[in-house]
Amino acid sequence: MxxxxxxxxxxxxxxxxxxxxxxxxxxxxxxxxxxxxxxxxxxxxxxxxxxxxxxxxxxxxxxxxxxxxxxxxxxxxxxxxxxxxxxxxxxxxxxxxxxxxxxxxxxxxxxxxxPHGWTAADCMSVGVAGYTAMLCVMALEEQGVKPSDGDVLVTGAAGGVGTTAIVILAKLGYRVIASTGRVSEEPFLKSLGAAGVVDRNEFNGPVKPLAKSRWAACIDSVGSVTLANILSQMNPDGTVAACGLAQGMDLPTTVAPFILRGVKLIGINSVATPMPRRLQVWARLQKDLDLAKLHAxxxxxxxxxxxxxxxxxxxxxxxxxxxxxxxxx
Structure with a gap:
């Protein structure tokens, strides 16, 4: 056949x-x-x-x-x-x-x-991107990041990981700032739950070992210079969950954010997630993802x-x- x-x-x-x-x-x-x-x-x-x-x-x-x-x-x-x-x-x-x-x-x-009550189409609206977004959110939670800690930056915000991460974080009570190269998408990103939008070019300049601290946490799908600049801007004891390389695989940073501010960089591997963790992720998606916003x-x-x-x-x-x-x- x-x-x-x-x-x-x-x-x-x-x-x-x-x-x-x-x-x-x-x-x-x-x-x-x-x-x-x-x-x-x-x-x-x-x-x-x-x-x-x-x-x-x-x-x-x-x-x-x-x-x-x-x-x-x-x-x-x-x-x-x-x-x-x-x-x-x-x-x-x-x-x-x-x-x-x-x-x-x-x-x-x-x-x-x-998941019970979901359709195959619902699952693929989530897909690898939404699944990865939830892995990132769980990683932030496990590092103790709370909504009261401050702003959470989401890069590549108009993409699949970014949009789903915004929806999840907003529902959990975090104040989300969306970074995108498509600032015309600001109304769309705010409709998902973003409190503010910043131009991705803010993270494309020369990388300082340390810059003014701005972020309690970040979900990054971009990598390269963007991630390096974000690391330099993290609040003390802030956490970055890194899951992508849309800008590149390089990371032109120094150890300064890690040893002077205690910043944590957590790698997210969605390909080889062990099955118990995988089932946890889908259960969390079923609980904490607004399907109506996902469909939108x-x-x-x-x-x-x-x-x-x-x-x-x-x-x-x-x-x-x-x-x-x-x-x-």
């Missing part, structure tokens, strides 16, 4: 991604086969599809680092046909065929159940639109979350 999927191939002329039809025999090994109903387009998907960064570790590859759907068949004792499941991480869409496909075959130990920042596209959306997300033209309705079109 054939199915539709986005496939990345590589030749001497470079790589390309296009919608094609595959046979189930072309899927990779796994003990659970899922009929995928929804996926989402994340920044990492954009990098993989456009070839901007070497995210894809094998060719040909079905990209898509998350998906949700219904179990068709399973030899894994955790799952049976008809179960609703969601997956993100574990190298899916990087080294293992991913979610931009009508069918996926994966290790059943990578799957979690769709989500757009829906069809599978054939994914390559263009991927290019747009790398170019910084996409705001909020993009859900792929796999069966549409």
């Amino acid at each position: 054939s199915f539709r999927a986005i496939l990345i191939t590589k030749t001497e002329q470079g790589q390309k991604a296009e919608l094609t039809r595959l046979e189930e025999s072309e899927l990779m090994e796994g003990d659970v086969t899922v009929d995928v109903t929804h996926s989402s387009v994340n920044y990492k998907d954009g990098l993989a599809i456009t070839g901007t960064s070497p995210i894809a570790r094998r060719f040909p590859l079905i990209p898509g680092i998350d998906f949700a759907g219904v179990v068709r068949s399973s030899s894994n004792p955790r799952w049976k046909a008809g179960d609703q499941v969601v997956l993100n991480g574990y190298g899916v869409g990087e080294g293992h065929h991913g979610g931009f496909s009508e069918v996926a075959r994966v290790n059943g130990d990578w799957l979690v159940p769709v 920042l989500t757009t829906h596209v069809s599978l054939d639109q994914v390559p263009q959306v991927a290019a747009d997300i790398v170019a910084g033209k996409v705001k909020g979350r993009v859900v792929v309705d796999i069966r549409q079109g």
